[in-house]
Amino acid sequence: MDGKYILVINPGSTSSKVALYCSDNCVDESIFRYTVDEIGKYDTVMDQIEMREERLRTFLESHNIYPGDLAAVVARGGLMKSIVGGTYIVNEEMVNDLRSGTYGMHASNLGAIIANDIARDYGVKAYTVDPVVVDEFEDLARISGFKGIERRSVFHALNQKAVARKVLAEEGMDYFDANVIVTHIGGGISIGAHQSGRVIDCVNAFDGEGPYSPERTGQLPLINFAKLIIEEQLNISQVKSILAGEGGMKSYLGEIDIQTIEQKALNGDDEAKLYFDGMCYQIAKGIAEMAAVLKGDVDYIILTGGVSYSQYVVDNIKSHVEWISEVKVMPGEEELLALYEGVMRVLKGEEVALTY
Numbered sequence: 001m002d003g004k005y006i007l008v009i010n011p012g013s014t015s016s017k018v019a020l021y022c023s024d025n026c027v028d029e030s031i032f033r034y035t036v037d038e039i040g041k042y043d044t045v046m047d048q049i050e051m052r053e054e055r056l057r058t059f060l061e062s063h064n065i066y067p068g069d070l071a072a073v074v075a076r077g078g079l080m081k082s083i084v085g086g087t088y089i090v091n092e093e094m095v096n097d098l099r100s101g102t103y104g105m106h107a108s109n110l111g112a113i114i115a116n117d118i119a120r121d122y123g124v125k126a127y128t129v130d131p132v133v134v135d136e137f138e139d140l141a142r143i144s145g146f147k148g149i150e151r152r153s154v155f156h157a158l159n160q161k162a163v164a165r166k167v168l169a170e171e172g173m174d175y176f177d178a179n180v181i182v183t184h185i186g187g188g189i190s191i192g193a194h195q196s197g198r199v200i201d202c203v204n205a206f207d208g209e210g211p212y213s214p215e216r217t218g219q220l221p222l223i224n225f226a227k228l229i230i231e232e233q234l235n236i237s238q239v240k241s242i243l244a245g246e247g248g249m250k251s252y253l254g255e256i257d258i259q260t261i262e263q264k265a266l267n268g269d270d271e272a273k274l275y276f277d278g279m280c281y282q283i284a285k286g287i288a289e290m291a292a293v294l295k296g297d298v299d300y301i302i303l304t305g306g307v308s309y310s311q312y313v314v315d316n317i318k319s320h321v322e323w324i325s326e327v328k329v330m331p332g333e334e335e336l337l338a339l340y341e342g343v344m345r346v347l348k349g350e351e352v353a354l355t356y
C-alpha cells in the first residue's frame with residue numbers, strides 16, 4: 001500500500017470535492033463548484049455522473065495516476081437504507097439502491113457509484129464511510145405524528161461526527177462523554193443532537209424538516225403545500241424536486257450561492273436580507289429544538305458547512321442561541337479527511353469493512 005494513492009470523492013449538491021492522499025499526506029485537494037445553470041442542465045442527479053466523473057478522471061491524470069497507482073477509492077455515501085456508522089465496501093446492492101433512488105435522490109448518491117466505476121477501472125475496491133443515512137435515533141425521535149409515516153435520520157453524518165470529535169478534542173473532551181449540537185449549513189442544512197457519541201435525533205436535511213436552505217424548503221405549512229400539490233396536479237418527482245432542489249433561497253431569490261446572496265443583503269437589497277435573515281432565524285429555531293432533545297445539557301453548539309464561513313450568519317445565529325451554550329465555529333467540512341481516515345482504518349486492519 002505504501003507509495004500508492006487513495007482517491008477521496010465527495011459529491012455535494014452544489015460541488016464535487018476531491019482529494020488525493022499518499023502515505024498519510026494530502027497530495028492535493030480541489031473543489032469543483034457548479035452554478036445553478038450548470039446543474040440545471042441535467043434532468044436527474046444520475047444524469048450528472050458522466051460530467052462529474054470526467055472531472056475526476058482529468059484530476060487523476062493531471063497527477064499522473066494510472067492503473068496500479070491507486071490503493072482504493074472512497075466516497076461519501078448517499079441515501080440508501082438506514083445503517084449503523086462505519087466503513088462499507090461498495091457492493092452491487094448499494095449501487096442499485098443509490099442509482100434507483102429508492103431511499104431518495106441526492107448528489108451524495110453519486111459518490112459510491114462514481115467511486116465504484118473508477119475503482120473498477122483502476123483494479124481496486126471502492127468504499128464509503130458514515131453515509132448520510134447513519135441512524136442512531138432513539139425510538140421517540142422516529143414518531144412523526146401520523147401512523148405509517150416515520151421520521152428518519154438523514155444528516156451530514158460524516159462531517160458532523162468529524163467536527164464534533166475535533167472541537168471536543170481541542171477542548172480536552174471525549175466525543176463519547178460530551179453532548180453537542182452540530183449544525184451543518186451547506187446546500188442542505190442538518191442539525192444533530194449528539195449525546196455521548198450518538199446522534200439521538202436530528203433536524204433532517206432532506207425530508208422537508210427544519211430550516212430552509214439554499215435549495216431546500218425545510219418544513220412547510222402542510223395544508224398549503226397539500227393545496228398546491230392538488231391545484232398544480234404535481235407528481236411525486238415534482239414534489240420531491242420542490243422540497244429538495246427548487247426550494248429555499250432558490251425559490252425566493254433564484255440563487256443558491258450564499259456568498260452572492262450575502263453580498264446583496266449587505267449592500268441594500270432588502271429582499272435578499274429578509275430571506276438571508278429568515279434562514280438564520282429558522283436555523284436557530286432548529287438548534288433550540290435539539291437543545292430540548294438534550295434537556296439543555298449541551299456542552300457546545302458547533303456551526304460547520306460552507307455557509308459557516310459567513311461571519312454574518314454566525315453572528316446572527318449566535319444572537320439567538322448563545323443562551324443555550326458556547327458556540328464554536330468550524331467552517332467548511334472535514335469530510336475528505338474523515339473519508340480517508342475511515343478507509344485507512346480498514347486498509348490497516350484496525351477495523352473490519354462492513355457489508356451493506
Ligand SMILES: Nc1ncnc2c1ncn2[C@@H]1O[C@H](COP(=O)(O)OP(=O)(O)O)[C@@H](O)[C@H]1O
Pocket residue numbers: 012013014015185186187188214256257258259260262305306307308309310332333
Ligand atoms: N465565505 C463564504 N461565505 C458565505 N457563504 C459561503 C462561503 N464559502 C462558501 N459559502 C457557501 O456555502 C455553500 C456551500 O456549502 P457546502 O457545505 O460546500 O455545500 P454542499 O457540500 O452542500 O455543496 C454555498 O452556498 C456557498 O455560497
Ligand SMILES: CCCC(=O)OP(=O)(O)O
Pocket residue numbers: 011012013014106107108132154155156186187188189205206
Ligand atoms: C442528504 C443529506 C446531506 C446533504 O444535505 O448534503 P448537501 O448539503 O451536500 O446537499
